Amino acid sequence: PPDVEALGRSTWTLLHSIAATYPKEPSSTQKSDLKTFLGAFSRLYPCWVCAEDFQSYMATQQIAVGSRDEFGKWLCEAHNAVNTKLGKSTFDCSKWEERWRTGWKD
Ligand code: FAD
Numbered sequence: 401p402p403d404v405e406a407l408g409r410s411t412w413t414l415l416h417s418i419a420a421t422y423p424k425e426p427s428s429t430q431k432s433d434l435k436t437f438l439g440a441f442s443r444l445y446p447c448w449v450c451a452e453d454f455q456s457y458m459a460t461q462q463i464a465v466g467s468r469d470e471f472g473k474w475l476c477e478a479h480n481a482v483n484t485k486l487g488k489s490t491f492d493c494s495k496w497e498e499r500w501r502t503g504w505k506d
């Protein structure tokens with residue numbers, strides 16, 4: 401089975417990078433692509449316990465696909481839910497773009 405930690409880090413990089421490049425004003429096709437992608441992702445993610453919990457999360461917190469900002473914040477909150485479950489500290493979601501799009505100095 402895959403290394404759950406390395407898989408997680410690479411996957412969060414992919415997901416937050418998708419948020420960072422998602423349009424500010426997405427078309428209806430782009431919105432439905434994002435929903436379809438994340439729905440399939442939550443069923444195919446190759447850490448089964450992670451996938452199950454992520455599906456439950458998505459069932460209660462409807463994915464926000466209306467804009468880059470909405471999706472970026474939604475994803476940040478979803479990532480924070482996993483951080484909390486794993487006993488990690490949470491991330492300040494006002495800084496998600498700084499971390500994943502515009503970059504910061506450190
Ligand atoms: P990661 O959590 O991988 O984060 C990588 C980087 O993202 C951090 O260094 C930080 O700079 C940034 N970051 C952190 N939080 C946020 C945030 N809220 N928003 C934006 N950026 C942020 N592991 C399990 O053991 N059990 C699970 O059930 C589980 N479920 C998962 C579900 C999903 C959908 C994914 C993608 C991963 C899951 N993982 C799970 C893996 C876990 O989330 C971590 O990826 C892994 O533990 C490695 O953690 P890390 O401390 O290196 O940082």
